[in-house]
Amino acid sequence: MKRLVxxxxxxxxxxxxxxxxxxxSPGHILLGAVVALLVSRVMLTLKAEPPRIRFSMAIVRxxxxxxxxxIRSNVAVARIVxxxxxxxxxxxxxxxxxLRDPQALAALAIIITATPGTLxxxxxxxxxxxxxxxxxxxxxxxxxxxxxxxxxxxxxxxxV
Amino acid sequence: xxxxPDLPLWAAIAxxxxxxxxxxxxxxxxxxxxxxxxxxxxxxxxxxxxxLGTGCILIASxxxxxxxxxxxxxxxxxxxxxxxxxxxxxxxxxARAALYRDRSEGSxxxxxxxxxxxxxxxxxxxxxxx
Amino acid sequence: MSTLFLALAITAAQILLAFAMGCAAFRILRxxxxxxxxxxxxxxYLAGMLLLLTYGIQTGRTLFFExxxxxxxxxxxxxxxxxKFLMRGEVIE
Numbered sequence: 001m002k003r004l005v006x007x008x009x010x011x012x013x014x015x016x017x018x019x020x021x022x023x024x025s026p027g028h029i030l031l032g033a034v035v036a037l038l039v040s041r042v043m044l045t046l047k048a049e050p051p052r053i054r055f056s057m058a059i060v061r062x063x064x065x066x067x068x069x070x071i072r073s074n075v076a077v078a079r080i081v082x083x084x085x086x087x088x089x090x091x092x093x094x095x096x097x098x099l100r101d102p103q104a105l106a107a108l109a110i111i112i113t114a115t116p117g118t119l120x121x122x123x124x125x126x127x128x129x130x131x132x133x134x135x136x137x138x139x140x141x142x143x144x145x146x147x148x149x150x151x152x153x154x155x156x157x158x159x160v
Numbered sequence: 161x162x163x164x165p166d167l168p169l170w171a172a173i174a175x176x177x178x179x180x181x182x183x184x185x186x187x188x189x190x191x192x193x194x195x196x197x198x199x200x201x202x203x204x205x206x207x208x209x210x211x212l213g214t215g216c217i218l219i220a221s222x223x224x225x226x227x228x229x230x231x232x233x234x235x236x237x238x239x240x241x242x243x244x245x246x247x248x249x250x251x252x253x254x255a256r257a258a259l260y261r262d263r264s265e266g267s268x269x270x271x272x273x274x275x276x277x278x279x280x281x282x283x284x285x286x287x288x289x290x
Numbered sequence: 291m292s293t294l295f296l297a298l299a300i301t302a303a304q305i306l307l308a309f310a311m312g313c314a315a316f317r318i319l320r321x322x323x324x325x326x327x328x329x330x331x332x333x334x335y336l337a338g339m340l341l342l343l344t345y346g347i348q349t350g351r352t353l354f355f356e357x358x359x360x361x362x363x364x365x366x367x368x369x370x371x372x373x374k375f376l377m378r379g380e381v382i383e
Contacts, residue, residue, distance in 0.1 A: 017238060020234065020235040020237065020238055021235065021238065070211050070212065071212060074185065074208055074211060074212045077192070077204060077205060077207075077208055078185065078188045078208060080192075081188055081189075081191055081192035081195055081196070081205055082188065082191075084195065090200060090201045092271045094271075109248060109252065110244075110245070110248045113207075113247070113248035113251055113252055114207065114210075114211060114244060114247065114248050115207075115211075116204055116205070116207040116208050116211060117204055117207075118204075119200075119203060119204060119251060119252070119255055120248070120252055121252070121255050121256060121259060122256060122259070131271060133200050133203075133204075133255065135201060135204045163297055163348060163349070164293050164294075164296040164297035164300055164348060165293075165296070165347070165348070165349075165350040166293055167292065167293070167296060168292070169291075169292045172292035172293065172295060172296040173292070173295070175296060175299075175347065176295055176296045176298075176299030176300065177299070179299055179300055179303040179344055179347065180299050180302060180303050180306075182303070182340065183302075183303035183304070183306035183307050183310075183340070183344070184306055186306070186307060186310045186336070186337055186340055187306045187307070187309055187310040187313075189310070189333070190309070190310035190311075190312075190313035190314050190333055190337060191310075191313055193313055193314060193316075193317045193329070193330060193333060194313050194316060194317065199323065199325055199326055199329070202317075202326065202329060203329055206329065206332060206333040206336065209310070209333065209336050209337065209340070210336055213336075213340065214336070214339075214340060217303075217340050217343050217344065218343070220347060221343055221346060221347050221355075224347045224350070225350075225352065228350055233352075235352075235355065236343075236355065238359065239339075239343075239355075239358060239359055239362060242359070242362055242363075242366075243336075243362060246362070246366040249366075249370065250332055250366060250369040250370055250373065251332075253369075253370055253373035253374065253377070254325060254328055254329060254332070254369065254373040254376075256373075256377065257325060257373045257374075257376035257377040258323075258325040258376070260376075260377050261323075261324075261325065261376060261377075
């Protein structure tokens, strides 16, 4: 099984994409399965490490949290753009991360950048520092604590 | 060209509201491109359009086509996944390119390289050109 | 009645998205630096994709969906290539 489908999640994603793009018909479901199995083997030549994900409620909790935060920070950024509050200033913060797994770091990068108002700029692999630009920077320590307690803890639970 | 598909009332209200909301959020994001002061501030607002703006319009499209064809049609999820995965990559690359350009010009207000150790090493050990 | 409301809402949304494209186009023309222009182009692609989706809702045809997907792909590839170019001075090393 492991030899036949080395990347089951990727194969599943490709299959779902194929079926969604072409519509539900038996022929396309069969063709989609063949394409998913063959194309996901391409990743073998990249010698990518298969992700070590622990499936638990933490994934659902993280997804809900990110969704709520995206909506909340949309409102916050819209307020800054429309009304330009006087005390608003932006700046860079250096976030000391405890994540070591590259895939967990990639997930954190996507979460931080997809949330309006924060932008992931650079990751220093030697000192484990991440450079983040924040649009509404009030207190640097507060932002670091926020990212640590909200996302990093859940990500450490998900990626073993 | 005022035209619209023939939808039941609840779907029409939901689709109309979501489309308007999504378009307004995208417009606010684009206004941010004009109103904010420097590049690193301006790179934040377009995320508004690519998260909630796209989300609202895609949900509206899903409701519209599902009621029109009277079966669930969720192929818009593809665009949602695609946009969520690609926007961070483009913004990150663009911000890093801007940071690199600002650093190489020695602009003020830009943090120094996190890996400044390697840069000073290169300076130290580079043989002097005769 | 509901059709008229929906038609007006979609047309208003299209006008708003056209304004958003105008803002992005202004940022492309104005600059001041190259990265601002690339950022404006990214926003322009995104607003264009959303405009195409609203046309899809308006006409009830799924053809526009595929167009929107292609625009999204091209916007991603174009912005990544330009950002790479700004960083390195060439796209493929």
